[in-house]
Amino acid sequence: MKKINSVLLILMMAFGALSIAFIPSSTGSVYTELPDYEPLDFGTEIRNAHYEIHPDLPSMSAISSSGPRSAGVVEDIKYFLTLDSYNGFYFFDAYECRAVGDISEVWVQVDLSFPDDRETPIITTEQVEYLLDEFENNIYEKDTEVFGTPDFHDGSNSLLSAWGNVPPNYYYEEFGKNLIMVSNVRDEAYYTPGYPYYIAGFYSPSFEAYNDRNMITIDSHDWENRMGEDADRPFLYESIIAHEYQHLIHDDYNPLDETFMNEACSLYAEPLCGYPIGWGQVLRFLETPDNSLTVWGDQGDINILADYGSSFLWAMYLTDHYTVGEENFLGHFVQSRIPGVDGINAALEYFGHEEDFDDVYHDWRIANLIDAESGKYGYTTFDLADAEYPLYINDMDNQLFKWTQGTDFGTTITYDDYDTYVSMLGPYGTDYIGYSEENWNKNFAKLYFDGDDTAIVYGWEMIDGVWYSGADDLMNTLIAAEIYVDPLDPTLYMTSYWDIEDYWDFGFVQVSEDDGETWTSLENEYTTSDHDPGAHQNVLDNLPGITEYVGEVVDMTFDLSLYAGENVQIGFRYVTDWATFYEGWYIFDANVGGVSLDLAIVYPDASYMVTVVAYKETGGGTHYMVMDLDLNDGNFGSISLLGNWADHMVLIVSATQPQGFSDYSFRIKPGKGTRWMM
Secondary structure, X not given: OOOHHHHHHHHHHHOOOOOOOOOOOOOOOXXXXXXXXXXXXXXXXXXXXXXXXXXXXXXXXXXXXOXXXXXXXXXXXXXXXXXXXXXXXXXXXXXXXXXXXXXXXXXXXXXXOOOOOOOOOOOOHHHHHHHHHHHHHHHHHHHHHHHOOOOOOEOOOOHHHHOOOOOOOOOOOOOOOEEEEEEOOEOHHHHOOOOOEEEOEEOOHHHHHHHOEOEEEEEOOOHHHOOOOOOOOOOHHHHHHHHHHHHHHHHHHOOOOOHHHHHHHHHHHHHHOOOOOOHHHHHHHHHOOOOOOOOOOOOOHHHHHHHHHHHHHHHHHHHHHHOEOOEOHHHHHHHHOOOHHHHHHHHHHHOOOOOOHHHHHHHHHHHHHHOOOOOOXXXXXXXXXXXXXXXXXXXXXXXXXXOEEHHHHOOOEOOOOOEOOOOOEOOOOEEEEEEOHHHOOOOEEEEEEEEOOEOEOOOOEEEOOEEEOOOOOOOEEEEEEEEEOOOOOOEEEEEEEXXXXXXXXXXXXEEEOOOOOXXXXXXXXXXXXXXXXXXXXXXXXXXXXXXXXXOOOEEEEEEOHHHOOOEEEEEEEEXXXXXXXXXXXXXXEEEEOOEEOOOEEEOOEOOEEEEEEEEEEEOOEEEEEEEXXXXXXXXXXXXXXXXXXOOEEEEEEEEXXXXXXXXXXXXXXXXXXXXXOO
């Protein structure tokens, strides 16, 4: 399981004498104007987090007396860990068993109150029994039929029991029934009444390990209006259970999967179980289609719902077009245990398709524009036209023949009118640029496209003469310099300091003999090839390297004898994984045989997918033609336009580099008789 080694270390520290301060409870007047709290999926952060356990544990006598240490019985009281995401820790609290079924139990936090005057949520027996029935007779059956049966957990291997924090077999239940935990999750809305979003549910692999039970958590807020078909928000909590239980299954089969596919499968689980489509997240993606499909959160938390929208549409498109027979495409993907893009390619091959990931993405982005009633440029299980607003298309009416850059359209503004401050395209993000019928000219002859050669990545920067790696999730950044290795002193000398997440993130000192095409990592007394079993593939591809906290600035050397007499590239690569990063890596000095390295940032190559969709309106309907630009190695290309046939068109530009942001330029060349503007 991801990061359990780190969790163990944190827990041993947490059970010591150090204390973690709770924020004071709010007091004062009754809140009469409260927001209609919107559910927020915080699951990605929770699944990857290193939350500590609060050291103020309940007494062993209280735990020992809290009900039988066996299968759950209605009205039993037990202590379970509870999430405080606002302060970043777990704490023990009492739960009551409210319903027991054949394969599951529902436990409700005894104290659901707020730290202020808001009314305490009410959870009725009728609601709990309905939810239990819905899980056992709908959600569990459909989730497991498609995605697989989760690993068996009966509580006998609880880490909390092993560490003596609860009695032996405290969470034991011989049949390994699923636990649906209901709590007033301590998120920002819990502490700040006016905050409009709340964590409506989550799956925590840490909870699974601590208790050795398959378990998910849902919030206690407003069950009366968010459960069932006739509610103000129909089936909200049922959808969340379907979603989070898929995450639980996913973690057993494909624990190293990329976030966009993990979320895609969980979003697919909602309509799979018969619940309504969440059009809100779809609309937010349609408004910002430049949001990256593959890089989660590329436009920040302010537009994170667009990430969910794109993943949902992607999941539906994959199953609509690439499922063959009775075996679901996404189900096979999960059970193949191959993460991300590689897993999609493997699944496509398994089902006998000739397409690869890029081919599917190419067609999907056109489907989001055309939404055809049949064929690959549409969806079969729903109509995208049911969305309240259509796909956002940039307007070219006022600059028909100028060289235009993608960034000329400005920064991306979200559906909710927030500025993301992002103007370039990230990986597998798409701009749609429209030439309307009113401004279409039959003399439009040719379209030219010129994309940036390299992509900009966050990372290394020079600060007061010192190179600093930066710190973020999913980094793979490099600085390098060419140098001659003098046979009289074939040694790399460097002065450095680092604080890098232990055995998950790494710094690599590397050498290249082929001008940066391939890199070999060097080793010395500070490097290691030891890594966490769940380490990211980018780490595995570059070991050995440095990790952990060095504690002080160190001088160290690397032997370059193998390269004596050669001109080589020396590089410093910093790699992080999906979550939890430390301060990073500093390089104060680096030289080879006394000759300083003139280091510079190595930017990754940019790449693009460019398509023209030409339309013609006739009495028989709308006809379209799809044409792709063939780009050269410099990302330049052109295509003849169907000016005499078409009456308007949309240019589709997608960035396809695996990391970084890039820009592009394009223009239309008019035919004879049309004024050309440079």
